[in-house]
Amino acid sequence: MKAITKLWKYYLYDTKLVHKFLSLLVVLLLIEIIVSNFYIRNNAAKLLTKEVRTTSKQFVEQYVDNIEYKLMKFRTLLNSMNSNDKIKEVFSLPNPDMDDYEAVDAEVRQILNNQFPYGLYDLALYPLTGSSESRSIFIRPLDKENGTWKEQFENRYFDHYFMHTEGSYNTELLSILKPIYSTDGSRITCMIKLSLFPEKVFKAMKGVDGNYSHQLFIIDNRGNYIYGQTFSEMDEYLHFVRDKYDIIYNGYPVEDYPGKEGIYLTSSNSASGFRAVYYFAYASSLESIDNLNRTLTTGILILLFITITAGFILSISVNKRFVIVLDKIKEVSRGNLKIEPSRLGNDEIGIFDTSFTQMVGQVSQLIEKNYVMEMKKKDAEFMALQAQINPHFLFNSLEIINSLIEVEKYDTACEVNARLSALLRYSINHNSSGIVTLAEEINYMNNYVYIQSIRFGSKFTFHTDIDESCLDCHIIKLVFQPFIENSIKHGFNGIPSGGSIFFCVKAGEKDLLITIADNGKGMETSEFEKLSAKLEKDDFDDFQDQNESIGILNIHYRLKLKFGAAYHLTITTKEGEGMRTELIIPRI
Structure with missing residues (x-):
């Protein structure tokens, strides 16, 4: 303890002022390295949670809004067809002929020309009246179709998007069914099936780093996986959603699910019944934190080296000029007021030297003149x-x-x-x-x-x-x-x-x-x-x-x-x- 006290007194009273500040700066930088490493390493989980909740939550909400914007274009197209008077008139006929169907094709083409949406795979109209063999560009017989989507039609699952496979290659499609009613509104005369490429609708957005984020997947309002990437512990997350929420209503918030290897963030908004889920892996974040820690430590060490070097050079310059100023002060203390000015620069030392020299000269003049x-x-x-x-x-x-x-x-x-x-x-x-x-x-x-x-x-x-x-x-x-x-x-x-x-x-x-x-x-x-x-x-x-x-x-x-x-x-x-x-x- 005595040695520490002696060293402290030596630092306070016997070291030069420049050396005091330089050594203090070095100690502070070393303390910063130790504290920052300890804090970052021991608070990684909190830092991760904070980062995820502040940067990813807004991103996933924007992603859902983007999906809803795309799907809204298709709903607009369906509404245009559903409310078209010519189309309703044709399918209200008991036995429409080919001329009638060609008139419907012309109306559909006109609607598509006005608002053709990006990502459209197929658009078909299935008459529920008239000849079952009738066919045109957009009109097809319902009894010839054997896709899995017909189950949705039989269950009258209208105006809702759903996923299914179609064709010999089992192409995954996102489809929606829209009924067309008779002109008097008493019965359904036709059904519209609009199919989309899901990869076009659910296309990844650019993240905060400027790159496309693929850490997303889509669930429906019952917690079922619909589309997107698959991740570890996804089944546990889906079970958590289904057990906690029977049906996820639009605008109802879903709790974040912290798994062992990552955290799942669910959007608050819903895009036509779909929710987006953002998966953030702990490993990637911890790696980023370690990289940040190493970069920070390296930067501080480089700064420390530069500081010591610059401080050593500065110390030599400052000390040399301080000696000149102190010699002048000693001369004045001995009673010698005839001191010569020195050119020590325009910084604080130079200003002090100039001011001190001028002050001594002025004092000398005042002493010589009593009336002053x-x-x-x-x-x-x-x-x-x-x-x-x-x-x-x-x-x-x-x-x-x-x-x-x-x-x-x-x-x-x-x-x-x-x-x-x-x-x-x-x-x-x-x-x-x-x-x-x-x-x-x-x-x-x-x-x-x-x-x-x-x-x-x-x-x-x-x-x-x-x-x-x-x-x-x-x-x-x-x-x-x-x-x-x-x-x-x-x-x-x-x-x-x-x-x-x-x-x-x-x-x-x-x-x-x-x-x-x-x-x-x-x-x-x-x-x-x-x-x-x-x-x-x-x-x-x-x-x-x-x-x-x-x-x-x-x-x-x-x-x-x-x-x-x-x-x-x-x-x-x-x-x-x-x-x-x-x-x-x-x-x-």
């Missing part, structure tokens, strides 16, 4: 004050957006979001001096007023009178917003509507006069006296904890720091008659 240190102190105080303004405003803005969301005004919320984004972008995108044009500050103020007007509705209106010649003049950031916020929050508190805020900018010869006034409640005499006393103080720390007036106090002190004696603030207020603030700043 005083300016630095002043700027630090200024930035500290500005940092207090931004969180204060952000809190209030988020409160507005929260109110919009609560009332579900989503279109307005989008506009408010855009304006808030502009406000935040404005508050962080300027340089550390915090100086902006009056036009930029007014735009910021307008965005803020818009957000507040959405929140408070008709509680107040906003009016401006701005001398456009002043728009290019400069001012510090975030000046007007606290005064407007004070009018809304305190001046209009308890006032449901009718409030007005007036914003005015006038130009003097050397100064700008900025006026912000409202017709709100004003301040109580005691509160105004307290605020006036705070504004007279020179040290901001004396009133830094005064939360009620922190916004106005911040603005006052920031303007005082920036413009000195050229800046003046005048606030006049009377309880019940509103508040008026006048700012005088230099016109620069």
Whole structure:
């Protein structure tokens, strides 16, 4: 245990940073190899089930839909013949002659020309009246037929597809019988037998891999094998279906049957009474998983080799440049601020080296000039004050957006979001001096007023009178917003509507006069006296904890720091008659 602890401490504190990351990456890749092999091998059955159910189920349903689409064409053909008036008229005659039968042939040819379906083997009409010797192209005597399909006719198995053999070669056919009724509909006068090539109807579809899948077979609605490939344990599956389901009705789901060597997936949909069954062998899936496992392991090992090689080369380069940077830091720690810049590239090390060299040079210059240190102190105080303004405003803005969301005004919320984004972008995108044009500050103020007007509705209106010649003049950031916020929050508190805020900018010869006034409640005499006393103080720390007036106090002190004696603030207020603030700043 001590050896492990010692090795761990050596890794944390004594190895180089690049070596730390490289060794950690190697360990993670090795762990990935071990975990992936263990997981795949020990969860193959679950992975197989998931793969089969997600990729094969949809495939077998599409296959059944494809079969139904093909069979629907043949049903359409039979319906066309069954409803043809000429054909019904001829077979309703007691003794039709050859001319009549030739007229029927012509009608059948016309129907076939219009909708000849793919996969048709034979089409025959068997009259049940008239001469038994009559024959034409499509009309044949029933008593001359001796195929097994006649059992279906004797059982009146109409309008259902069935499998049978026919001819001297015992050709397997898929057939359907359709009766033709007399013109008055009182009796059957003829029977249509339509036979198809089952391999055309049940042709395999392309699987997810792009190849034709032959792992399919067809059963009927009683669980009998009809057509297709045969697989191991098929008899057990068929017994399972027949025992569990007497008749499989259309749309009724059939449970998946997991055998010892494979899984059988039965379609939910039925194609004219037929169900498709997809057989997935465990062996092929396990082989695929093993291949995937080997490929994954090989790929990770190759990646590991490339990583170690690249990391070793990178380590040499990084370490060499780090030594140069560390030597510079050691020189500075000894008091030597005269260091030369190095060309170490444009990556993080190069940027750090350049920044460090520039920083040392700047520090050296600041040390040589004492008055710069005083300016630095002043700027630090200024930035500290500005940092207090931004969180204060952000809190209030988020409160507005929260109110919009609560009332579900989503279109307005989008506009408010855009304006808030502009406000935040404005508050962080300027340089550390915090100086902006009056036009930029007014735009910021307008965005803020818009957000507040959405929140408070008709509680107040906003009016401006701005001398456009002043728009290019400069001012510090975030000046007007606290005064407007004070009018809304305190001046209009308890006032449901009718409030007005007036914003005015006038130009003097050397100064700008900025006026912000409202017709709100004003301040109580005691509160105004307290605020006036705070504004007279020179040290901001004396009133830094005064939360009620922190916004106005911040603005006052920031303007005082920036413009000195050229800046003046005048606030006049009377309880019940509103508040008026006048700012005088230099016109620069």
